[in-house]
Amino acid sequence: MFGKTLKHIVDNVEGGIGAVVMGVDGIAVESYTRQPTKGDVSTIGTEFSFIVSQVRKAAEALDVGECQDISVKAENLILVIRLINDQYYLATALAADGNFGKARFLMRMAAADVVAQL
Numbered sequence: 001m002f003g004k005t006l007k008h009i010v011d012n013v014e015g016g017i018g019a020v021v022m023g024v025d026g027i028a029v030e031s032y033t034r035q036p037t038k039g040d041v042s043t044i045g046t047e048f049s050f051i052v053s054q055v056r057k058a059a060e061a062l063d064v065g066e067c068q069d070i071s072v073k074a075e076n077l078i079l080v081i082r083l084i085n086d087q088y089y090l091a092t093a094l095a096a097d098g099n100f101g102k103a104r105f106l107m108r109m110a111a112a113d114v115v116a117q118l
Contacts, residue, residue: 001029001030001117002021002029002030002114002117003030003032005105005110005113005114006018006019006020006021006030006031007034008033008106008110009090009092009103009106009107009110010032010033010034010092011034011091011105012049012102012106013094013098013099013102013103013106014097014098014099014102015078015094015095015096015097015099016034016093016094016098016100016103017033017034017035017041017077017090017093017094017098018031018032018034018040018041018093019031019032019041019090019091019092019093019107020032020041020042020044020045020090020091021088021089021090022042022045022046022049022051022088022089022090022091023047023087023088024049024052024086024087024088024089026045026046026049026050027046028042028045028046029088031045037054037095041091041093044077044079044091044093045055045091048070048072048079048081048091051070051072052089053085055067055070056083061091063075064082065092067083068082068083068106069081069104070083071094071104073100074096075096076094076095076096077080077093077094077096078092078093078094078095078096078098078100078103079091079092079094080092080094080100080103080104080107082104082107082108082111084111084114084115085115085118088114088118090107090110090111090114092107093107
């Protein structure tokens with residue numbers, strides 16, 4: 001269903017490890033992993049689903065508008081999250097030296113396709 005879109009994102013960004021379409025409840029809809037030895041992107045997405053809900057609540061409480069993107073840069077991983085609607089988000093895991101900007105761009109371009117397939 002989303003495999004082609006996820007593969008396009010991961011395979012076309014330097015350092016791409018994997019991507020997942022995730023429900024805000026932490027349940028993965030579909031994922032693609034190019035480098036399975038780097039970790040399970042579905043598990044990573046699930047673990048960050050609570051943070052996504054908290055950031056959304058904070059944005060609402062502060063009246064700053066809807067949250068669109070969240071990024072986490074750790075020592076060994078970059079996680080880029082693009083909220084695509086109230087129920088789902090797209091997350092892409094990159095190596096620590098991955099191309100963060102290109103990942104954000106590809107995810108923004110893919111969001112409409114993901115929404116159309118939901």
